[in-house]
Amino acid sequence: MSSFSSFEYRDSQLFVESVPLAEIAAKFGTPCYVYSSAAIRTTYQIFDHAFGQRDHLICYAVKANSNLAILNLLARLGSGFDIVSGGELQRVLKAGGDPQKTVFSGVGKTPEEIRAALAANILCFNVESEMELMVLNEIAGQMGKIAPVSLRVNPDVDANTHPYISTGMKENKFGIPAAEAGRIYSLAHQLPHIQVSGLDCHIGSQLTEIAPFIEAADKMLDLLARLQTMGVTIKHLDLGGGLGIRYDRESPPSIEAYIKALCTIAENHPQQLLIEPGRSMVGNAGLLLTRVHYLKHTSHRNFAIVDAAMNDMLRPALYQAYHSILPVTKRTGETKTYQIVGPVCETGDFLGHDRNLALTKNDLLAVMSAGAYGMSMSSNYNTRPRAAEVMVDGSTVHLIRARETVEDLYALEKLPI
Ligand SMILES: Cc1ncc(COP(=O)(O)O)c(C=O)c1O
Numbered sequence: 011m012s013s014f015s016s017f018e019y020r021d022s023q024l025f026v027e028s029v030p031l032a033e034i035a036a037k038f039g040t041p042c043y044v045y046s047s048a049a050i051r052t053t054y055q056i057f058d059h060a061f062g063q064r065d066h067l068i069c070y071a072v073k074a075n076s077n078l079a080i081l082n083l084l085a086r087l088g089s090g091f092d093i094v095s096g097g098e099l100q101r102v103l104k105a106g107g108d109p110q111k112t113v114f115s116g117v118g119k120t121p122e123e124i125r126a127a128l129a130a131n132i133l134c135f136n137v138e139s140e141m142e143l144m145v146l147n148e149i150a151g152q153m154g155k156i157a158p159v160s161l162r163v164n165p166d167v168d169a170n171t172h173p174y175i176s177t178g179m180k181e182n183k184f185g186i187p188a189a190e191a192g193r194i195y196s197l198a199h200q201l202p203h204i205q206v207s208g209l210d211c212h213i214g215s216q217l218t219e220i221a222p223f224i225e226a227a228d229k230m231l232d233l234l235a236r237l238q239t240m241g242v243t244i245k246h247l248d249l250g251g252g253l254g255i256r257y258d259r260e261s262p263p264s265i266e267a268y269i270k271a272l273c274t275i276a277e278n279h280p281q282q283l284l285i286e287p288g289r290s291m292v293g294n295a296g297l298l299l300t301r302v303h304y305l306k307h308t309s310h311r312n313f314a315i316v317d318a319a320m321n322d323m324l325r326p327a328l329y330q331a332y333h334s335i336l337p338v339t340k341r342t343g344e345t346k347t348y349q350i351v352g353p354v355c356e357t358g359d360f361l362g363h364d365r366n367l368a369l370t371k372n373d374l375l376a377v378m379s380a381g382a383y384g385m386s387m388s389s390n391y392n393t394r395p396r397a398a399e400v401m402v403d404g405s406t407v408h409l410i411r412a413r414e415t416v417e418d419l420y421a422l423e424k425l426p427i
């Protein structure tokens with residue numbers, strides 16, 4: 011089982027856990043992100059159990075969905091975190107996450123962010139360039155600290171995914187080329203305020219095959235062997251995130267098969283295994299609830315104009331990503347082929363093309379698989395307040411982020427007088 015679904019029809023009504031989505035729309039309005047805490051809990055446990063006796067740490071990639079309630083839920087389950095900014099660090103701390111289970115990735119860490127992470131005593135910096143290593147050493151020295159470091163190595167492996175979310179090929183900006191890793195590790199080993207602790211790679215997102223993970227892990231293990239001969243001790247091996255989910259007809263490996271493959275390849279290595287899953291932890295645990303405002307039938311096309319838009323859910327516009335769109339109440343009437351579009355003034359503002367649905371004005375729709383890179387990539391384009399977020403736990407519904415108001419949007423703006 012690659013993910014757990016808490017969204018199902020009872021008679022003709024779509025439910026999340028024990029709550030009808032129509033009830034959520036009536037109480038909190040639309041657009042609204044809806045998450046299932048059971049789905050997140052179950053998925054975390056599937057990851058955790060799949061490691062068996064193997065020493066491991068799951069560092070959830072905060073960028074996928076950084077709502078405090080989700081971070082707190084994962085922290086209570088024992089999860090660590092992968093962060094890419096000082097802002098994400100602050101969220102992890104605020105949500106009760108353990109800095110000693112937190113790794114800091116990203117090519118552009120600022121001195122302020124480095125200071126904050128050193129002050130918080132995070133587990134490890136995933137360093138992405140020689141220059142960053144030097145800056146980290148200098149700042150750690152000024153603070154009287156020793157910075158724990160993994161080098162993020164770019165293994166030059168094709169992840170076979172959308173080019174915008176492939177990160178482990180030599181032309182990508184991420185990581186240190188494998189050919190330079192040995193030299194930079196020996197430099198790190200000698201720097202007075204750096205403690206080498208791990209080895210890291212992350213080759214991309216929404217991978218639907220195991221082979222690229224194995225190819226990258228193989229390269230990491232070769233490097234690990236070389237580092238050992240150089241006298242560099244590696245305590246943990248971080249194999250990144252990237253496991254895909256099913257949006258449409260993809261058939262990604264199950265979580266169990268993926269973890270088993272990683273554990274098998276690293277079988278003879280005593281290092282702790284770290285992973286940084288984002289999408290596979292929360293993607294199928296959330297949906298975006300939206301209401302049909304207008305139906306427009308032209309001689310060319312049928313449009314369903316809904317109240318969610320590309321500012322709420324950017325993935326279709328940015329990657330031509332497919333998200334399944336389900337009616338909250340199944341209807342028996344005549345179906346038409348609809349373009350599901352939002353109110354934003356961009357032709358690229360769509361949530362789905364060519365969907366066969368029977369619709370009437372005010373119907374509710376659920377944009378599925380929206381738990382990852384949905385709310386976290388949302389914006390206020392067209393001065394649209396961001397959607398509310400709710401989390402369902404059995405029959406209880408918690409508002410975990412209130413809908414923004416327009417006043418919130420211009421609260422920091424000033425007239426030049
Ligand atoms: C360094 C790093 N780790 C982890 C992730 C999480 O990836 P995913 O959501 O595909 O599991 C990402 C995003 O691709 C990333 O850049």
Ligand SMILES: N[C@@H](CCCC[NH3+])C(=O)O
Nearest residue numbers: 073175215216325382383
């Ligand atoms: N934002 C992307 C994934 C990028 C992962 C970040 N490294 C998506 O929505 O699919």
